[in-house]
Amino acid sequence: MLAFFALSSATQAAPSPPSPTNVNVVNTPNVNVVNTTASPVPVRDVDNPARQPFQAEAVGGFADGASTTGDITIGAVPAGKRLVIEYVSVFGTMLPGQKMIRASIQTEDVSI
Numbered sequence: 001m002l003a004f005f006a007l008s009s010a011t012q013a014a015p016s017p018p019s020p021t022n023v024n025v026v027n028t029p030n031v032n033v034v035n036t037t038a039s040p041v042p043v044r045d046v047d048n049p050a051r052q053p054f055q056a057e058a059v060g061g062f063a064d065g066a067s068t069t070g071d072i073t074i075g076a077v078p079a080g081k082r083l084v085i086e087y088v089s090v091f092g093t094m095l096p097g098q099k100m101i102r103a104s105i106q107t108e109d110v111s112i
Helices: 002-010
Strands: none
Touching: none
16 A cells, blocks of 8 residues: 555646736836937937948058149949948158148049
8 A cells, every 4th residue: 555655646747837927017108208409319220221331541642742642542432322421530640840731531422
């Protein structure tokens, strides 16, 4: 009788998992963004596939006494694309006794 009792207790079914509980959020607060037209909320569609980061470097030199070496072309913008310049950095070095009089960066739309 002892053996039967021990065997009987070992074969009992495991407890069933608890049934899922339905969770509902009530009285959800609204979020209101209030800005004046002078200080609008910045919005940017960073997931837009049209945004393709691009970086280029252009190097040019100046002969003694010259004002420029001519145009320094970074590259052509592919058809159907638009180049948006967000940042420009310029670095220059000169020999002792020379000075920078003017630096200029220009863009041109050759399709017009």
